Amino acid sequence: MWWAEALADSFRYPASPLPICLFRLVVAVAALYKFGYEHHRGAWRWFQPESYVYYRYRHEHPRFPVGPTGYRVLYVAKWAGAAALLVGVLPQLAALVLAVWFLFELRYDRKFHTAYLGLCALFLAASPALDAALTWRTVVDARSGGLSVVLRAEAARVADDVFAQLLLMLLTVQMYLSSAYRKLRSPQFMSGAALHTFTASLHAERHAQRFRDTWYPQALVRRLVDVPQPVGQRRWRPAAVATVVLEAALPVALLVPATLPVAVLFGALMHAAFTAVLPVRLVPFSLATVGSYLLFVDPVMAAHWSIFR
Amino acid sequence: MSVWSAVRWAVWVGLVLWMLRAGFFGPPRLFTWPMFSRVSECRMRLVDQAGQPINPWHDIVHQDPGMNAWELRCYLAYLREVRGVRATGTVTLVDRLGQSTLRVEDGHVVG
Numbered sequence: 001m002w003w004a005e006a007l008a009d010s011f012r013y014p015a016s017p018l019p020i021c022l023f024r025l026v027v028a029v030a031a032l033y034k035f036g037y038e039h040h041r042g043a044w045r046w047f048q049p050e051s052y053v054y055y056r057y058r059h060e061h062p063r064f065p066v067g068p069t070g071y072r073v074l075y076v077a078k079w080a081g082a083a084a085l086l087v088g089v090l091p092q093l094a095a096l097v098l099a100v101w102f103l104f105e106l107r108y109d110r111k112f113h114t115a116y117l118g119l120c121a122l123f124l125a126a127s128p129a130l131d132a133a134l135t136w137r138t139v140v141d142a143r144s145g146g147l148s149v150v151l152r153a154e155a156a157r158v159a160d161d162v163f164a165q166l167l168l169m170l171l172t173v174q175m176y177l178s179s180a181y182r183k184l185r186s187p188q189f190m191s192g193a194a195l196h197t198f199t200a201s202l203h204a205e206r207h208a209q210r211f212r213d214t215w216y217p218q219a220l221v222r223r224l225v226d227v228p229q230p231v232g233q234r235r236w237r238p239a240a241v242a243t244v245v246l247e248a249a250l251p252v253a254l255l256v257p258a259t260l261p262v263a264v265l266f267g268a269l270m271h272a273a274f275t276a277v278l279p280v281r282l283v284p285f286s287l288a289t290v291g292s293y294l295l296f297v298d299p300v301m302a303a304h305w306s307i308f309r
Numbered sequence: 310m311s312v313w314s315a316v317r318w319a320v321w322v323g324l325v326l327w328m329l330r331a332g333f334f335g336p337p338r339l340f341t342w343p344m345f346s347r348v349s350e351c352r353m354r355l356v357d358q359a360g361q362p363i364n365p366w367h368d369i370v371h372q373d374p375g376m377n378a379w380e381l382r383c384y385l386a387y388l389r390e391v392r393g394v395r396a397t398g399t400v401t402l403v404d405r406l407g408q409s410t411l412r413v414e415d416g417h418v419v420g
Contacts, residue, residue, distance in 0.1 A: 007412075010310065010314045010318055011314075011321075046370065050391055050392075051368075052368035052369065052384065052387045052391075053368075053369075053370050055387045055390075055391055056380075056383050056384075056387065058387075059383055060383075106339075106373055108370070111372045112342055112343075112344050115339060115340075115384075116342075119339075119340075124355065140332070159369065163317055166321075167321075169323070170321075170324065170328070171328075174328040174340065175342045176342075177332065178328075178331075178332030178333060178340070178341060178342045178343075179342040179343065179344055181333055181345075182332075182341070182342065182343035182346050183343070183345070183346045185346075186343070186346035188346065188347060188348040188405055189345060189346040189347075193348055194345055194346060194347060194348045195345060197348045197349075197350050197403060198345060198349075198350075201350045201352070205354075208364055208366050209366045210366055210367050255360065277406065299411070
């Protein structure tokens, strides 16, 4: 297995930069999507003096003062960082700026998907190969030399430092294992009660919400959401058990080349189901986690992906 | 082994240990991933001094149903201090310990 060889050779492996550069694009798109829908929900004004978000932040973190001006500076920087990461301009610095933003965001809105995106950005910043492929230069060169020629040349490049790629793989593996373990230890999750309560309360309050997060089909509402607690939790239990089994099995399946395609399929299906529970908010998380599967592909094999031939 | 390589191994081993500790032991923190594993719900039925309903969904960042007792007190304090609203009504909190209904009067939890 290529990652074991890379570890044995102190994070060195003759790798194509394509997987990590593709993942750079995925993280940038996920960040831009998240920033876009949060901007639509008024994020630019969240640190106004009259805002509850700012009030709560000041009371929770009195010794970590970021005022309205500092927030807006960081706000502009996060957009610039995500755009720069997408087009590959100073990508390490752009990834670092994004990581700083996401870690700051955790101070006023503690969400696990934000932590995952922040850590992805932080580890991406450690890769020297981020601008080796699929950047603004790819587009410029393609106009003169043809896209297939440029992509082939980029795929043929070799960057033997895979430290960042291995860190990102470790993050995804640890995230799934920790999630499976914490869920397994939670009677509320394993009984189905947590999933039923979450969906039922969001659905019940949907008309009060200024920005909705859920659009459940009527059939699903009748069967799983708008039902008494004991019935709902019994019906959600198979989904809860399946989630834990998949999350526990995915890391192993991703690490073994023979089972990688199956892991990609089941992982994508699982994240599609998560995203259906929270259709707006979980899109960036699902993009980043499923996108991280690219990193498990042997980087030597990645150079031969047909799209780049 | 070069110094650079040694530094990388130190980072790697440190991260693995941190991930093990945070991921599997102790309270949630960075590198802990207990998504959806806890029951958490907060149903507010509050009105202001004029009897107009208060909608907390307009103030919070995300449309999360969960708000614990600390967050509830913080929100009531925000309504009092920033908006000049003294809420009255009931709040039902659901967490892993069960369900509790709190009475709110004049902007404070009273029982």
